[in-house]
Amino acid sequence: MNRREKSFSPEGGFSAEENRIAEELEKINEIIGTAEGIKYWELTSPFIERLRDKYKEGIKNYLLYHILIGNSGEPRKKAFMFDFEGEDSIEKFIRKCHIELLPPRENDKAK
DSSP states (O other), X not given: OOTTBOOOOTTOSOOHXXXXXXXXXXXXXXXXXXXXXXXXXXXXXXXXXXXXXXXXXXXXXXXXXXXHHTOOSHXXXXXXXXXXXXXXXXXHHHHHHHHHHSOOOXXXXXX
């Protein structure tokens, strides 16, 4: 199964791995937004606009899009796709921003 697609098990929802990634990215997204709000917005705004232009209304079907924009309401619950592929991957974008805006400190690397 393509890891970007929702798994349609009888109980519904995404796979355990996708849920783990989503929770991790949600925390990272919040940390960056709190620590580097304006800088993060300057990076995310053009990225989000590019995705909206490319995917139109379909963008709302992606869980990681809702995490990136900070949506925790009903539209997020209706998402049935996980992430985009390649250069449009929101997971890769958030992780890249995390490294660029909040690089690991030397003492963190030793742990």
